[in-house]
Amino acid sequence: MGPPALSPFSAGICGLLMLLIPFSYAGLALMNSGLGRSRSAVHSLMASLTVIGVATLVFVICGSALQGFPGRAAFAIAVSGKPWNWIGSGRLFFGGLDFDSGSRPALAACFGMFAAALTAVIPLGAGEERWRLGAAAASTAVLAGWIYPLFAHWIWGGGWLAELGFVDAGGAGAIQVVGGLSALSVSWLLGPRRGKFSADGMPIALPGHNAVFVTFGAFLALVGWFGVNSSGAILFYGAAPARTALIAVNTLLSAASALLAAALVTRTRFGKPDASLSVNGWTAGLAASSAGAAFQVPAEALIVGLVAGALVTLSIEWLELHLKIDDPGGSISVHAVGGLWGLIAASFLGRFPGAAESQWTAQLVGIATLVGFMFPMIYGLNWILNRITPFRVALDGERQGMDLHELGANAYPELISHLEDFSQR
Amino acid sequence: MKLAGFLLLLSGWVIVLAAIALLPAGFARGAFLMAGVCVEALGLGLVVRAHMPEPPGRQEQR
Numbered sequence: 001m002g003p004p005a006l007s008p009f010s011a012g013i014c015g016l017l018m019l020l021i022p023f024s025y026a027g028l029a030l031m032n033s034g035l036g037r038s039r040s041a042v043h044s045l046m047a048s049l050t051v052i053g054v055a056t057l058v059f060v061i062c063g064s065a066l067q068g069f070p071g072r073a074a075f076a077i078a079v080s081g082k083p084w085n086w087i088g089s090g091r092l093f094f095g096g097l098d099f100d101s102g103s104r105p106a107l108a109a110c111f112g113m114f115a116a117a118l119t120a121v122i123p124l125g126a127g128e129e130r131w132r133l134g135a136a137a138a139s140t141a142v143l144a145g146w147i148y149p150l151f152a153h154w155i156w157g158g159g160w161l162a163e164l165g166f167v168d169a170g171g172a173g174a175i176q177v178v179g180g181l182s183a184l185s186v187s188w189l190l191g192p193r194r195g196k197f198s199a200d201g202m203p204i205a206l207p208g209h210n211a212v213f214v215t216f217g218a219f220l221a222l223v224g225w226f227g228v229n230s231s232g233a234i235l236f237y238g239a240a241p242a243r244t245a246l247i248a249v250n251t252l253l254s255a256a257s258a259l260l261a262a263a264l265v266t267r268t269r270f271g272k273p274d275a276s277l278s279v280n281g282w283t284a285g286l287a288a289s290s291a292g293a294a295f296q297v298p299a300e301a302l303i304v305g306l307v308a309g310a311l312v313t314l315s316i317e318w319l320e321l322h323l324k325i326d327d328p329g330g331s332i333s334v335h336a337v338g339g340l341w342g343l344i345a346a347s348f349l350g351r352f353p354g355a356a357e358s359q360w361t362a363q364l365v366g367i368a369t370l371v372g373f374m375f376p377m378i379y380g381l382n383w384i385l386n387r388i389t390p391f392r393v394a395l396d397g398e399r400q401g402m403d404l405h406e407l408g409a410n411a412y413p414e415l416i417s418h419l420e421d422f423s424q425r
Numbered sequence: 426m427k428l429a430g431f432l433l434l435l436s437g438w439v440i441v442l443a444a445i446a447l448l449p450a451g452f453a454r455g456a457f458l459m460a461g462v463c464v465e466a467l468g469l470g471l472v473v474r475a476h477m478p479e480p481p482g483r484q485e486q487r
Contacts (some may be wrong), residue, residue: 079446164445188476201478324478358450364458365441372438372465376431 009101010234013241017231018107024224025052027217028121032329033281034213035276036128041209041399042411047124047136053139055120059113065090066149067112069105069205070158084160089151108235111156112152115175115228116144122179127391130210131408135391142381143182151178151374154235161369165362167352170229170290172342177370178378180287180336183327185379191385192326194398203320206328207293211275218279225251225286231373232288233294237353243294250293251286254305258285261309280316280330281309291342292350300349307345308338334412343367427475433468439459 006014029048033041068074068088076083090096092101097106127136152174154161168174197203208214230247233239239247262281263273288308293301315333319325325332346352347363385391397405404410438463448454 082446084446197478201480323473323476325476331485361445361450361455361458364462367437368441368458368461368462368465372434372441372461376434379431 006102006104006107006234008102010241011107013244014107014231014234015102015110017227017234017244018111019115020227021111021118021224021231023220024228025121027221027224028118028125028283028345029221030053030213030217031279032121032125032128034210034217035042035125035329037206037209037413038209038402038415039410040129040403042134042409043402043406044124044128047131047133048121050133050137051057051120051124051140052117054140055117056113058141058145059116059149061145063116063145063149064094064112064223065108065111065155066146067152068157069108070162072105072158074153074158085163086154086160087150088157105133106234107155107231108420111231111235112149115152115171115232116148118171118228119148119175120144120225120244121180122176122335123182123186125331125334126183126327128328129193129402130190130393131186131391131394132389132397133268134214134384135389137386138380138389139182139186139391141380143178144387145405147182147287147319147374147378147381148174148178151370154369156232161362161366164365165359166353166354166366167237167295167346167350167359167363168291168343168366169193169233169239169294170225171232171288172289172291172346173366173370175228176290176335176339178374180332180334180339181370181375181378183329183331184325185375185382186391187325187327187332188371188379189382190392192324193328194395196326197324201230201324203286203324203326208276208328213277214279218282221283221286222252225255225289229290229293231289232290237294239294239375246298247294249298250296250301251289253298253301254289254293255285257302257305258282258288258309258312261306262313265310265313274313276330277313277316280334281312283330284312284341287338288342290339292346292352295346295352296350300345301384304342304345304349308341311337311341312388320386340367340370426471429439430468430471430473430475433471437463437467437468440464440469 033044050169066088073089074085075087076085097108152157228246229251230244259282263278266277285305285308288304312333316330316338347360444454444457
């Protein structure tokens, strides 16, 4: 049996909140574009629109059927007498969903469509300036058609992780960590941008072209996160619409404290607060808030944000300096590290409805599943795709810039292309 | 090394799954869960090492 239907009022509020989610696409797309160089600016925004389009189509065609909803058709296997619900078996093209009565499965399918597109935008930050548009679209089709729906079914579709008591109201795992692990896979498969590392392996700063895009993106992302955290909590954990106020407070608190922590860390280390790292901190605070913002008190949300902000600045530096990973948008640290921290924090901060006897066990199993199963699968599928349709643009494309090479026109045609900042190795 | 790392990641996850499927809640389950997570950490370490470029000194020796 699935959960009871929402009242018309709750369904209406939930639907309206979902309409805020696209602001997070706009925020992330602006941040990614601003953190890249000017010669690939419009390509970055175009790639965001393309992956949103592909993710939406693929999720409506088949992703929603695989995500399912508690009480609806699903495949289950029995292990030592216990049924393990592992994948939904609904109808394609949103078939069989009743959109007139505010039923939860219909709203969950809509939420899934918005969330799949948000997940798809995240890896673009890591593949900035070298990921071909067609390859990004192919990777997104796999992400929205199989990877995202599989994990979403496990936590929101009545799957085995939900039965264990795993809590993730706003998608810290299903959206942020899955997107962040895709970003890591893509970054490894693409390799660093030409000129990013010197001959002796030291990273070279390739500053983003528009800090205003980056900071304005952070404002937009906040509005989107209000939507994703609130509608997820109402739909999947039965939160009352009145709780939206607390969710908004906690989401903003987490982002604000993460921004301040990142600014403080960079101020202490470099003498001045770093704008792009502080914005990364803000977004990491949002990502971390997604797990438990609906069920934490404001003081707990503040702690979640403080740790996320400090963690993300150190993580970005560590990935670049020690692991030699080129992630222009900071997507791996912001979404994977921030989301994982949010999931860990939910195991000891917050009071969840119908929580498992041992919340930390449920959260630990969920995190182990993301790292131990989802990550190899995401990497493996992208590795196969990279063999079929190479991810990386040709050398000439990197030299010209993605705008000119793939789209035929620059974002800023009045500017002369600065070829001197392209050092050949 | 990359393949071994990914296999270790999957093995760690299977240990975690086996612990929750086969063992009742208690110390043994907790210990197996932690063991699974440690195997995953080992696998992640291997995958990360496999993706790191060789240091310049070693490239010159070849």
